[in-house]
Amino acid sequence: MIFLNIVSIASSGIASQLIPGGRTAHSRFSIPLNIDGNSTCHIVQGSDLAELMVHTKLIIWDEAPMVHRHCFEALDRTLRDIMHSQNAALAKHPFGGKVVVLGGDFRQILPVIPRAGREDIVLASLNSSYLWPSCKVLSLTKNMRLSQGYSVEENSNISRFAEWILKVGEGNIGKIMNDEEHEITIDDDILIDDAEDLIQAIVESTYPKLVDNFKNYVYFRERAILSPTLDDVAQVNEFMLGLLPGEERTYLSSDAICNQDPQDQLAEVYTTEFLNTICGSGLPYHQLKLKVGAPIMLLRKFAGEKVLIARMLISPSDYKLPFKFQRRQFPVVLSFAITINKS
Known part of the structure; x- marks a missing residue:
């Protein structure tokens, strides 16, 4: 052996x-x-x-x-x-x-x-x-499981969407040129149209009977709304949190500039109120709103373990900021919707 x-x-x-x-x-x-x-x-x-x-x-x-x-x-x-x-x-x-x-x-x-x-x-x-x-390149083309509990053969909706995405990636949809921009046609069976409220329409399509199932963790594990931007994710998550029954609790962070010199004028230029507005990938929001039963995603913890979630000091990695600051907040975000990268 x-x-x-x-x-x-x-x-x-x-x-x-x-x-x-x-x-x-x-x-x-x-x-x-x-x-x-x-x-x-x-x-x-x-x-x-x-x-x-x-x-x-x-x-x-x-x-x-x-x-x-x-x-x-x-x-x-x-x-x-x-x-x-x-x-x-x-x-x-x-x-x-x-x-x-x-x-x-x-x-x-x-x-x-x-x-x-x-x-x-x-x-x-x-x-x-x-x-x-x-590098030696090996290409695998066999049907792979798309998510835990589902495969291409088991769910026709997932199958059609997966096949369409694959055609887009291979350049087989529409008249695609080797350029940065082109137009493609979205199939009717994977498109939500004639909706007055776009967020409400996609929420009802992705999370049917939400109030009846919000205590079932499997229900949330099997679905998510994907978006390319953090702003859209925050908007969808806030909308869905409002649909859940129960009391809403708000947790505010404590933000401060790191290693600040007493004679430094940064604190006068970049006030606490300004620091509260900063958001980005991997950084929890200053204002964290939660309800019992809402799905959340851990940002800075080990997966697969039972842990006590406490507020922790987190510094963003964006080197373009003219200063380094830290945020003391719970390392979680709502996960009704997530960015495409995280999916």
């Missing part, structure tokens, strides 16, 4: 929940959030994490096309350095000689680059990395 040390990770937090004991790539390999072409992972030689990397034989990375190529290159440089202390020859091999299996689909979500164009996104993708020529 042969035993292999295998590390399984995923690019997104939700995808990592599908892996037993799963972690995100950033969490497992200590990949910097603000990364560039010279970055390395924060793994110290001789540490427990470094020893884990030494004894790891196989790394499985799910949803790989979602992350910036610099993340793979940072891991490559780090593993080469770690394995050099074991065998100098391994420093010449990609990922220090480790077998790395990258899973995902380039027709889905590519790296998100703020205010970037098509060229910038393509250059940030995995297949633009210096590592790509050493």
Whole structure:
């Protein structure tokens, strides 16, 4: 019997929940959030994490096309350095000689680059990395399960939508040119039309008989509304929270600029009221509204464990802010609706 040390990770937090004991790539390999072409992972030689990397034989990375190529290159440089202390020859091999299996689909979500164009996104993708020529590509086309409890054959609505999305990704819908913009036709059976209130129409379609089922966790686990923007997600979540019976509770955060010098004038320019308005990916809202029975998503906790959810200090990773601030808030958000990336 042969035993292999295998590390399984995923690019997104939700995808990592599908892996037993799963972690995100950033969490497992200590990949910097603000990364560039010279970055390395924060793994110290001789540490427990470094020893884990030494004894790891196989790394499985799910949803790989979602992350910036610099993340793979940072891991490559780090593993080469770690394995050099074991065998100098391994420093010449990609990922220090480790077998790395990258899973995902380039027709889905590519790296998100703020205010970037098509060229910038393509250059940030995995297949633009210096590592790509050493990769062996295996394409799997068999029917895969779309979500827990459902497959293409089991649900005709999911099947039709999945097939339509696949055709869009392959460029088989309409007269699609190799350009940034084009028009496609949405099939009538997956389109909601003639609706006066758009949010109410999509809520009734996705969450039928909500009041009768809001205490059933399986009901929420099997459905979600997807949106490309956080603003739309917040609007849908607020609308749906109002549909649930019961008392609404509001929890406010405590925001402050980090490491503030008493003589610094930042506090006068960026007031607490202004800090309260800041929102972004991975950052809980200043005003958190909840009801008993409302589904929530954890932002900064381990999945698959029973934990005591307490307020915690969270700093946004947006390096474009002219200051660094921290928010003390419960690390949760409503999840009636979620962004496409998180799905």
